[in-house]
Amino acid sequence: MSLVGKKFPSIAVDAISEMGDNLKINIFEEAVNNNKKVLLFWYPKDFTFVCPTELHAFQAALPEFEKRNTIVIGASCDTNEVHFAWLNTAKNNGGIEGVTYPLLADTTRNLSSILGILDIESSEYNEETDTVLLEGSNVTYRATYLIDETGKIFHESVNDMPLGRNVNEYLRMVDAYTHIQQKGEVCPANWEAGKEAMTADRNSTAAYLSAN
Numbered sequence: 001m002s003l004v005g006k007k008f009p010s011i012a013v014d015a016i017s018e019m020g021d022n023l024k025i026n027i028f029e030e031a032v033n034n035n036k037k038v039l040l041f042w043y044p045k046d047f048t049f050v051c052p053t054e055l056h057a058f059q060a061a062l063p064e065f066e067k068r069n070t071i072v073i074g075a076s077c078d079t080n081e082v083h084f085a086w087l088n089t090a091k092n093n094g095g096i097e098g099v100t101y102p103l104l105a106d107t108t109r110n111l112s113s114i115l116g117i118l119d120i121e122s123s124e125y126n127e128e129t130d131t132v133l134l135e136g137s138n139v140t141y142r143a144t145y146l147i148d149e150t151g152k153i154f155h156e157s158v159n160d161m162p163l164g165r166n167v168n169e170y171l172r173m174v175d176a177y178t179h180i181q182q183k184g185e186v187c188p189a190n191w192e193a194g195k196e197a198m199t200a201d202r203n204s205t206a207a208y209l210s211a212n
Contacts, residue, residue: 001116007151008038009114014105015073016080018087025104028151030071037070037177038147039170040104042117042140046078046086047094050164054142055096057167062101068174075104077112077139109138117143117158146173148181188212 010028017023031038041058043051058072065072076083083103089095106112121136142159155173159165176187185197188208196211198204 002156003115003145003153004156006153008145008147008153009111010151011111011114013075013111014080014107015102016083016087016105017102018100020084020087022080023102025073025102027073027145027147030073031147031149032151034071035069035149037068037149037174038145039065039070039072039174040075040145040147041072041165042075042112042143044119044137044139044142044161045076046082047089049094050142050162051076052086052091052094052096054164054167055099056091057165059096059099059101061167061171064171065174068171068178070174072101073104074099074101075106075112075140077106077109079107080105106140112140115143115145117141119161144170146170146177148177 008028010026012024012026015023015025027038027040041054043054045051055074058074062072083105086096087099088097090097109118112118117140119137119139119141120134124133126133141161142163142165144157144165145153146155148154154177172192175193176191179185179187179197183197186200187197191197196208198208
């Protein structure tokens with residue numbers, strides 16, 4: 001079920017800084033209290049394969065997000081200790097040394113469960129033992145959320161495990177949403193900063209289509 005247009009869940013989650021400081025981060029409050037947009041991206045596991053390429057890609061784009069008044073935060077269900085070990089592993093050894101944004105450690109899976117992004121193929125209740133058995137990895141898909149300054153989700157996407165993200169698309173989405181906020185216009189397909197947008201009426205759409 002899509003969460004676009006809704007407020008991001010206001011839940012504090014364990015996290016760690018690049019320096020190894022243990023934190024509690026509430027994504028909703030990060031957006032509202034700092035009057036900033038937030039990009040929250042989830043990845044399946046530390047010390048894996050596609051994941052470090054994404055974390056380094058978001059790090060490389062961090063100055064561009066900061067120019068756009070946007071906080072970047074990574075997240076998985078790994079512990080702070082595992083995060084910190086990965087942060088101290090060299091890039092040429094598959095590590096994420098050099099990543100400076102915080103990482104959520106949703107070990108309770110409280111937030112990822114609410115978002116509905118865990119890989120759970122099925123669950124079966126055993127009445128005799130009063131337990132629930134899960135099938136699936138129970139780690140997160142590659143989910144991404146863009147949250148505005150009011151705590152509202154304006155974009156969400158979820159990739160399957162093998163599919164890495166295009167970081168530039170999230171910069172484009174932030175640009176487009178900021179344009180909408182500032183100009184009150186709507187952004188057509190493939191819109192990029194500096195290109196023509198439209199007003200939300202038939203005449204503007206017809207003129208745009210005629211010119212393009």
